[in-house]
Amino acid sequence: MSYAIQAESVGKSFILHHQRNRPNDSLRDALAGSLSHLSRSLLRRARRNQRDETEEFWALKDISFQIRPGERIGLLGRNGAGKSTLLKILSRTLEPSTGRIRIRGRIASLLEVGTGFHPELTGRENIYFNGAMLGMSKAEISRKFDEIVEFAEVEQFLDTPVKHYSSGMYVRLGFAVAAHIDPEILIVDEVLAVGDARFQKKSIGKMHEIGQEGRTLLFVSHNMNSIMQLTQRALLLDHGKIVCDSDTSQTITKYLSAEATEDGRLPLKTKVDWLRGLNFRWLREETAAGFNKPLNFALGFITTQRAFRLVFTLSFINTIGALVLTCKAQLDDLEPGLHRFGLHIRDHHLTPGTYFVRLDLWGSEEHLFEQENIITIDLFAASTDDRLIQNISRRRGDKLGCYAPIALQILPASESHQHD
Numbered sequence: 001m002s003y004a005i006q007a008e009s010v011g012k013s014f015i016l017h018h019q020r021n022r023p024n025d026s027l028r029d030a031l032a033g034s035l036s037h038l039s040r041s042l043l044r045r046a047r048r049n050q051r052d053e054t055e056e057f058w059a060l061k062d063i064s065f066q067i068r069p070g071e072r073i074g075l076l077g078r079n080g081a082g083k084s085t086l087l088k089i090l091s092r093t094l095e096p097s098t099g100r101i102r103i104r105g106r107i108a109s110l111l112e113v114g115t116g117f118h119p120e121l122t123g124r125e126n127i128y129f130n131g132a133m134l135g136m137s138k139a140e141i142s143r144k145f146d147e148i149v150e151f152a153e154v155e156q157f158l159d160t161p162v163k164h165y166s167s168g169m170y171v172r173l174g175f176a177v178a179a180h181i182d183p184e185i186l187i188v189d190e191v192l193a194v195g196d197a198r199f200q201k202k203s204i205g206k207m208h209e210i211g212q213e214g215r216t217l218l219f220v221s222h223n224m225n226s227i228m229q230l231t232q233r234a235l236l237l238d239h240g241k242i243v244c245d246s247d248t249s250q251t252i253t254k255y256l257s258a259e260a261t262e263d264g265r266l267p268l269k270t271k272v273d274w275l276r277g278l279n280f281r282w283l284r285e286e287t288a289a290g291f292n293k294p295l296n297f298a299l300g301f302i303t304t305q306r307a308f309r310l311v312f313t314l315s316f317i318n319t320i321g322a323l324v325l326t327c328k329a330q331l332d333d334l335e336p337g338l339h340r341f342g343l344h345i346r347d348h349h350l351t352p353g354t355y356f357v358r359l360d361l362w363g364s365e366e367h368l369f370e371q372e373n374i375i376t377i378d379l380f381a382a383s384t385d386d387r388l389i390q391n392i393s394r395r396r397g398d399k400l401g402c403y404a405p406i407a408l409q410i411l412p413a414s415e416s417h418q419h420d
């Protein structure tokens with residue numbers, strides 16, 4: 001099978017230096033003492049450093065995959081999962097410690113703001129400099145020059161050294177050069193997060209175009225919407241390993257589910273002392289399968305003082321990170337004690353699928369509690385009609401859509417003790 005990128009058992013290890021516990025007074029002494037004292041203490045410190053322990057750390061372990069020409073791939077994972085390390089290896093700025101990679105085609109990568117730019121050179125000079133580094137001839141760059149400048153929107157600063165550019169301008173110029181060298185493979189790391197919203201939209205559009213032209217795209221982002229828009233397949237990295245390689249929506253679901261807590265029953269920590277022992281759970285067994293069936297949750301907590309105007313909000317986020325439903329309920333006056341509520345949501349109109357629930361509690365003047373992904377719920381189709389709804393929403397592709405907020409129906413507290 002032909003491939004654009006092939007990784008075979010790729011691993012990458014780094015040596016971590018652990019500084020031994022040492023008395024913290026050497027710097028303080030040095031600052032207080034004379035210069036000779038300072039140099040003596042720095043020397044002592046350097047000698048001690050030589051005795052520091054080292055440890056081998058594997059940032060990537062046994063990574064194997066194949067990307068076909070023209071495939072658009074997303075790369076997901078939590079902070080530190082190994083995404084940037086993998087991209088650096090693929091774009092050959094880092095050598096793997098084990099395994100090997102093979103690349104077929106001209107590759108352009110945008111890994112960090114300002115890579116491939118020389119700070120003292122002007123924008124104009126850097127277009128040539130950067131273009132040459134990415135493998136373009138001078139004639140090719142001259143032909144594309146105006147298009148690059150127009151895309152980057154830096155006309156006015158073309159003859160200014162780029163060290164005076166803002167990070168947004170750096171990104172725009174870097175993206176414009178990389179996107180205009182006609183790469184066969186484009187690798188982009190989260191770079192869009194730095195540009196403003198308008199430029200992000202424009203660069204997503206450009207990447208879409210590049211994808212439509214049959215180029216290979218590898219894209220890392222924490223923004224599920226962009227990953228969903230741009231890619232068909234996504235890899236999920238966790239602690240340096242690939243834990244999912246599937247179509248994008250499935251990988252996103254897996255990623256967000258892993259982020260969510262399994263069950264929110266454990267006491268959750270609030271931001272104030274007078275509200276404790278918060279627990280929240282989805283009464284799965286009381287929720288019938290099928291479209292628009294009522295959802296039931298249980299919420300409990302203890303208050304040690306009287307509370308006025310307590311507001312709960314439940315937010316439902318779909319698998320591409322879009323908020324599709326917000327529910328709100330308010331309690332006007334709550335005596336100190338143990339409180340338990342059944343939260344009942346009818347007519348939510350959520351289509352069958354997976355949702356991540358966020359819970360917020362607000363007091364009259366402060367935010368008392370917030371937790372993303374407190375619980376994951378899966379709503380299943382129960383009948384042919386449900387499946388029709390599911391198929392329609394799936395076929396629409398975007399799976400977006402806001403539903404009117406509804407009020408939570410709060411059942412009277414089943415138990416409420418006076419607190420002493």
Ligand SMILES: Nc1ncnc2c1ncn2[C@@H]1O[C@H](COP(=O)(O)OP(=O)(O)OP(=O)(O)O)[C@@H](O)[C@H]1O
Nearest residue numbers: 014015016059077078079080081082083084085086
């Ligand atoms: N040069 C290095 N020396 C030591 N450790 C490193 C080095 N580069 C990366 N690491 C470690 O390797 C792991 C993976 O880092 P990497 O930057 O690839 O993660 P990431 O998935 O891109 O994270 P993020 O989403 O925060 O950008 C991290 O634990 C990081 O601390």
